[in-house]
Amino acid sequence: MRRRISVLASTTVVAALLATAVVTAGTVSSASADDDKGRAKNVIYLLGDGMGRTHVTAARERYYGASGKLTMETLPAQGYVSTYAVEKGSGQPGEADFRPNAVTDSASAATAWSSGVKTYNAALGVDAKGAVVPTMMELAKKSGYRTGNVSTAEVTDATPAGQMSHALARGCQGPVYSDAACQDITVTGAALPTSDVRVTPIADQIARNGTADVILGGGLGRFDAADETALKGHGYSVLGSIATQTTATKTDLAAAAGQKVFGLFNKGNLTIEKSKSERPTSAEAQEPSLPEMTSKAIELLSQKKAEGEKSDKGKGFYLQVEGALIDKRSHANDAAQTLAEVKAFDDAVAIAQDFAKRDGNTLVIVTADHECAGFNIIEKGTFTNAEAATPPANTDSGNTANNSTPSRPSNARDAARSTGIINGAGAADPKNFGPATFRTPTDPAGVVDGSPEAGLWLSYLSGNHTGADVPVYAAGPGADQLQGTVDNIALFGIVGRALRVIG
Amino acid sequence: MKPRTPRAIALVAIAAVLIVGGGAYALAASGASGSSGGSISAGAARTTFPGLVAPSGQPELESIGKAHPRPGEVVQAAGPFDDRFLLENLAFDGAAVSGAVRVTSDVSAVLDLEVVAGFYDDTGALLGTGRFVHHLVDDGSHSVAPEELVTFTIAVPSGIAVPAVSVALGVPVLVNE
Structure with missing residues (x-):
């Protein structure tokens, strides 16, 4: 059954694209005749990959103290986003063949907010049956907005690629x-021709589709000389050299100008902030930070067109910014690196919000794609991972109403599930990853990171994503729609209406 | 009832496309409208790239053809991801080359990895190639810890008349997070 549906999807997508285009033609132009109440001229969408609620709280306590706030926490609209994915071949919510998957990956989540559909883990810009779905950045570009995509990951990685x-x-x-x-024949039924966009390498697509005017991040190793030729043919100013695999630098970025800029600053993912701050003379320290890339992207996207060029008729821009290394270092259960990345991401939020305040007509959305690693703050001096050592009993001889079934009559370790405590003995031992301890601004002088006296004790549940809802913060036109809890596909509609690219 | 006119037939045809094609594509759009209450313009998606030659065959490395390892050697052939992995425990017994790829950057999962082996005669001439392919199927379970080390074995291709005495190994595909 799954295979039959997949074949149908793959063979009808072109006809469906045409059909839907017929139905919706004029949507954008008719909307432009509406009044502009509630419309944002610009949308800046900032995404902390893997950033759950505890990542925010821990970074706040680490850098600003328990009574302080990150910039993102000062935005007026605040809520939560549910993030689940679906299985391959699934229908959309409400359909008879809807089959949810509680924990998303970055690809499925990116497709949710970029295209407004639930899809399977690993899918980008296609629904769960393999059909192509347009993205918000494509829609914004087609409607005349300038577009930008910034990430600390390879720009072919899931979030920017979405x-x-x-x-x-x-x-x-x-x-x-x-x-x-x-290829994925469980979705398409049979291998697709290699000319099909859905099996075309993402780097080849990015170099040729012109979807983003400004592309900044990592991943130079994904592109080749033919891609550089294609980019230049589309009018991009390419920083560094793809053909010679010469990475761009922050000096190149500072000097960049023009309407279309493509700059990759590492062959792979960008370097973590903690490493750059500890090795300021290293080649990696010449990479721009996320705040620096965000600032430059806003500068490039918001500039007036040069004299003599055709007027842009007042259209604004749509910029996506990803703090990717929050997730990658959470997978590694490295709290020190993770928190430094949250701080850098929040500094990028501050730059976006400063622009929005000056501009007065910019919607800023700050959220995450999923939580990573079950990050948590535990009470100072307490233990973690009860399963590894002494799981609490769930029977109570004093009040049998508290008893549960099946019972754990004692807190003896279950040898079938646990080998016992695996952490080192000392808080400063790098192998002792749980808990990791950090001094906070209100700790007494002399308290250092890694000591038992430090005020912030952090722990991880796993090395993978979790299904927890993630926070969302917003300011500007339409931000009130993010007060409360929304699903991640609703973000597509909120941005789309703000930009008037959906009816 | 009036007889069907060509225009009516055309409308029926459009409706049919909407029903059939929309079943796959517009269903996705309804997800958007379900959350947004709006309709979207599908034509925005760029799905063709004039001038881009569709690939054929499996990924190869130019450096495999240029390598001329000496008898008994197992060497690394240059590829686009050489700064992201190390080759370890390499061994060649004349029938197969084995070893491991240790991914050295950002490992929570090795999504895709391909290792190409070139096999050479005693003059360093390329006799043929073999391939190891790793693709992680995300079935929702992560029952094992993230693994930085992926072991491989690549057999000398059959039908080679001259004994293979050396190997060059390269990695044209590597995706990890």
């Missing part, structure tokens, strides 16, 4: 095509 590509599998990043990385 706006700029359509792929059955997130592993199809490039520089070359491979059957294993690009």
Whole structure:
């Protein structure tokens, strides 16, 4: 059954695209005749990959103290976003064949807010049956907005790619095509022709589709000389050199100008802030930070067109900014690196919000795609992972109403599930990753990171994503729609209406 | 009832496309409208790239063809991701080359990995290639810890008349997070 549906999806997508275009033609132009009440001229969408509620709280306590606030926490509209994915072949919520998956990956989540559909983990710009769905950045571009995509990951990675590509599998990043990385016959029923966009390496797509005017991040190794030729043919100013695999630097970025800029500052993901601050003379320290890339992207996207060029008729811009390394260092259960990345991300939020205040007509949304690693703050001096040592009993001889079934009559370790305590003995031992301890601004002088006296004790549940809802903060026109709890596909509609690219 | 006119037939055809095609594509759009209450313009998606040659075959490395390892050697051939992994425990017994790829950056999962092996005669001439392919299927379970080390074995391709005496290994595909 799944296969039959998938074949139908893959063979009808072109006709469906045409059909839907017929139905919705004029949506944008008719909307432009409406009054502009509630419309944002610009939207800046900032995404902390893997940033759950506790990541925010821990970074606040680490850098500003328990009574302080991160910039994102000062935005007036605040709520939560549910993030679940669906299985391959699933219908959308409310459909008879809807089959949810409680924990999303970054690809499915990116497709949710970029295209407004639930899809399977690993899918980008396609729904759960493999059909191409347009992205918000494509819609904004088509409607005349300037567009930007900034990330500390490879720009072919899931979050930036979710706006700029359509792929059955997130592993199809490039520089070359491979059957294993690009095809998914459980979705399509049979291998697609290699000319199909859904199996075209993401780097090839980004270099040729012109979806984002400003592209800043990592991933130079995903692109080749032909991509550089294609980018230049589309009018991009390419920083560094793709052909010679010469990464761009923050000096190149500072000097960049023009309407279309493509700059990659590492062959892979960008370097974590903690490492750069500890090795300021290293080559990696010449990479721009996320706040620096955000500032430059806003500068490039908000500039007036040069004299003599055709007027842009007052259209604004749509910019996505990803703090990707929050997730990657959470996977590694490294709290020190993770918190430094949250801080850098929040500094980027501050730059976006400063622009929005000056501009007066910019919607700023700050959220995450999913939580990573079950990050948590535990009471000072307490233990973690009860399963590993002494799980609490759930029977109570003094009040049998408290008894549960099946029972754990004692807190003896279950040898079938646990080998016992695995952490080192000392809080400063780098192997002792749980809990990791950090001094906070209100700790007494002399208290240092890694000591038992430090005020912030952090722990992890796992090394993978969790299904927890994530926070959302917003300011500007339409931000009130994010007060409360929304699902991640609703973000598509909120941004789309703010930009008037959906009816 | 009036007989169907060509225009009516055309409308029926459009409706059919909407019903059939929309079943796959517009369903996705309804997800958007379900959350947004709006309709979207599908034509925004760029799905063709004039001038981009569709790939054929499996990924290869130019450096495999240029390598001329000496008898007994197992060497690394240059590829686009050489700064992201180390080759370890390499061994060649004349029938197969084995070893491991240790991914050194940002490992929570190795999503895709391909290792290409070139096999050479005693003059360093390339006899043929073999391939190891790793693709992580995300079935929602993570029953094992993230693994930085992926072991591989690649057999000398059959049909080679001359004994293979050396190997060059390269990685054209690597995706990890």
